[in-house]
Amino acid sequence: AAGVIQSPRHLIKEKRETATLKCYPIPRHDTVYWYQQGPGQDPQFLISFYEKMQSDKGSIPDRFSAQQFSDYHSELNMSSLELGDSALYFCASSSTGLWGYTFGSGTRLTVV
Amino acid sequence: KNEVEQSPQNLTAQEGEFITINCSYSVGISALHWLQQHPGGGIVSLFMLSSGKKKHGRLIATINIQEKHSSLHITASHPRDSAVYICAVDRGATNKLIFGTGTLLAVQP
Numbered sequence: 488a489a490g491v492i493q494s495p496r497h498l499i500k501e502k503r504e505t506a507t508l509k510c511y512p513i514p515r516h517d518t519v520y521w522y523q524q525g526p527g528q529d530p531q532f533l534i535s536f537y538e539k540m541q542s543d544k545g546s547i548p549d550r551f552s553a554q555q556f557s558d559y560h561s562e563l564n565m566s567s568l569e570l571g572d573s574a575l576y577f578c579a580s581s582s583t584g585l586w587g588y589t590f591g592s593g594t595r596l597t598v599v
Numbered sequence: 600k601n602e603v604e605q606s607p608q609n610l611t612a613q614e615g616e617f618i619t620i621n622c623s624y625s626v627g628i629s630a631l632h633w634l635q636q637h638p639g640g641g642i643v644s645l646f647m648l649s650s651g652k653k654k655h656g657r658l659i660a661t662i663n664i665q666e667k668h669s670s671l672h673i674t675a676s677h678p679r680d681s682a683v684y685i686c687a688v689d690r691g692a693t694n695k696l697i698f699g700t701g702t703l704l705a706v707q708p
Contacts, residue, residue, distance in 0.1 A: 529700055532695045545695065587645060588689070
């Protein structure tokens with residue numbers, strides 16, 4: 488069965504660079520969630536989209552932006568990267584009316 | 600006080616032992632998730648439940664909505680079960696999850 492696909496799996500960037508992370512949800516899932524998990528920390532909710540509209544916003548820095556496209560995939564854009572942005576970024580998808588919440592394997596971002 | 604609390608935070612067991620990890624929450628929820636994360640790895644969903652009990656292989660998850668408590672049980676534990684087990688609750692409004700702090704399980708051969 489298809490899972491939530493994230494790309495890239497690993498990414499190394501320098502300070503002040505930009506990065507784009509992609510998430511492809513389960514087919515027919517209409518909601519995408521982004522989470523950030525720093526080293527040794529709990530996952531923290533960043534932002535979510537339902538039917539291409541932002542549905543909720545958490546602790547997402549102003550340097551970050553995200554959107555959901557017509558094919559329901561989502562991209563997290565990160566600018567002016569800082570060392571503290573180094574983390575595992577994972578997305579999850581779900582569908583209203585369907586039972587299930589599926590996580591991607593995550594993108595490990597390292598800022599040097 | 601965290602909205603989702605797990606116990607214990609760390610657990611070491613011998614291979615074959617029966618393991619229980621507990622999760623208590625203080626908010627209303629629509630569902631509770633048990634997740635597994637291996638060191639440096641992604642998150643795998645083990646169970647999503649809103650009532651009663653679910654079983655998958657050697658894993659059993661139960662939830663008591665009235666008491667706001669859930670347990671994850673592992674029977675006949677194996678070293679490959681070593682991972683962080685995370686309880687997360689879905690409050691239902693926008694379905695974002697609130698995560699517990701996790702339980703680090705080490706099963707020794």
